[in-house]
Amino acid sequence: MVRQPGPVRLATSLFRDRFGKAPVLCASAPGRVNLLGEHTDYNGGPVLPFAIDRRTAVAVSADEDWTVVSQVDGTMRVLDPDHLEPDSWTAYIGGVVRVLRARGLAPAGARLAVTSSVPIGAGLSSSAALTVATARALVGLAGHRLPPAALADVAYRAEHDEVGVRCGRMDQIVSAQARPGHAMLIETASGAITHVPFDHPLWLMDTGIRHRLTDGQYNRRREECEVALRLVREQGHQVEDLGGIAAGDLPTLVGAIRAPWGLRLRHVVSETARTREAARALGRHDYPELGRLLVEGHESLRRDFESSCPEADSLVESAVRHGALGARLTGAGWGGAVVVLLPPDRAARSVGEIQEDFRQAFGRIPIAWSTKARGGVRRDSFAP
Numbered sequence: 044m045v046r047q048p049g050p051v052r053l054a055t056s057l058f059r060d061r062f063g064k065a066p067v068l069c070a071s072a073p074g075r076v077n078l079l080g081e082h083t084d085y086n087g088g089p090v091l092p093f094a095i096d097r098r099t100a101v102a103v104s105a106d107e108d109w110t111v112v113s114q115v116d117g118t119m120r121v122l123d124p125d126h127l128e129p130d131s132w133t134a135y136i137g138g139v140v141r142v143l144r145a146r147g148l149a150p151a152g153a154r155l156a157v158t159s160s161v162p163i164g165a166g167l168s169s170s171a172a173l174t175v176a177t178a179r180a181l182v183g184l185a186g187h188r189l190p191p192a193a194l195a196d197v198a199y200r201a202e203h204d205e206v207g208v209r210c211g212r213m214d215q216i217v218s219a220q221a222r223p224g225h226a227m228l229i230e231t232a233s234g235a236i237t238h239v240p241f242d243h244p245l246w247l248m249d250t251g252i253r254h255r256l257t258d259g260q261y262n263r264r265r266e267e268c269e270v271a272l273r274l275v276r277e278q279g280h281q282v283e284d285l286g287g288i289a290a291g292d293l294p295t296l297v298g299a300i301r302a303p304w305g306l307r308l309r310h311v312v313s314e315t316a317r318t319r320e321a322a323r324a325l326g327r328h329d330y331p332e333l334g335r336l337l338v339e340g341h342e343s344l345r346r347d348f349e350s351s352c353p354e355a356d357s358l359v360e361s362a363v364r365h366g367a368l369g370a371r372l373t374g375a376g377w378g379g380a381v382v383v384l385l386p387p388d389r390a391a392r393s394v395g396e397i398q399e400d401f402r403q404a405f406g407r408i409p410i411a412w413s414t415k416a417r418g419g420v421r422r423d424s425f426a427p
């Protein structure tokens with residue numbers, strides 16, 4: 044098999060190609076999968092993601108203006124951080140520049156070359172990989188140092204405040220702070236992070252259905268969660284957020300609050316409990332239990348949060364039939380990738396069987412690969 048050069052090599056050679064000399068610095072950050080805790084991060088609940096083996100690399104050098112080139116569209120674009128182009132990936136870079144400027148941490152200008160092996164729109168946080176890697180590269184170029192948690196905050200502010208996606212904080216935190224061989228239990232209400240050892244391979248199968256967070260469904264769900272919280276409070280529960288509701292209160296509340304808000308509420312509260320259970324199962328290396336929780340989590344997304352799609356439901360159902368311990372749609376939803384937990388000794392056979400089921404149902408073969416938990420953002424060394 045011919046090994047593809049990684050994103051760092053590609054970014055530095057793209058830089059040389061387009062700008063005629065070597066970059067000064069290169070940084071990269073990973074995409075992520077979320078094992079459990081979907082749509083809980085903006086509801087004060089826990090999440091359990093880990094960083095994957097796919098990364099985005101950003102090679103930079105100082106300049107008077109802002110010029111970006113990416114392997115995705117190949118063209119060189121001048122960036123004006125004062126006027127972000129709403130529907131362009133360059134808005135994410137411009138957003139990072141604006142946040143860094145406000146904190147006195149941005150260089151005066153820069154040339155940037157961006158390459159990525161994180162599939163875009165597959166629920167694997169390609170945007171966080173881009174904003175975190177850009178933040179690391181530009182802060183370094185300006186001669187400053189920021190701890191990973193501060194880089195995560197810059198990336199979050201860029202995406203949330205500047206680009207205008209009402210995302211939670213999970214993606215940026217894991218892309219910046221992940222440790223190899225560990226998943227992260229992030230309690231979003233308190234900010235507490237526990238690195239939980241996880242060295243089992245996880246398969247990813249891409250539905251091929253693409254979504255963009257800016258499409259509106261995500262923001263709509265957030266609003267529904269806000270309404271659900273208001274209705275919960277009207278029932279006399281003085282909670283800060285949906286993640287703070289005790290599982291024992293669920294039957295009464297779901298009885299009292301009508302659809303869709305009661306359903307959204309049931310997803311968030313049950314997912315909060317499942318996520319903490321899953322972290323405990325990981326601690327015991329209890330993969331059958333983790334698998335069971337993944338399947339339950341998918342069912343909750345499908346039935347209560349209504350953020351799945353037929354392709355993902357079919358992958359999950361087929362994975363379980365062909366020996367997976369569990370499977371679940373990961374990320375924001377309405378498409379993207381499904382995570383599949385397979386016993387390593389039969390993984391290759393099962394993946395072939397699941398792909399064949401999918402081909403018969405949808406007429407194409409879903410891309411599949413396995414990953415282990417990897418590290419977060421870093422400055423990369425490269426051949427000058």
Ligand code: GLA
Binds near residue numbers: 080083084213214375
């Ligand atoms: C996207 C958002 C995250 C999180 C997930 C859903 O990835 O960026 O903050 O809300 O969706 O769990």
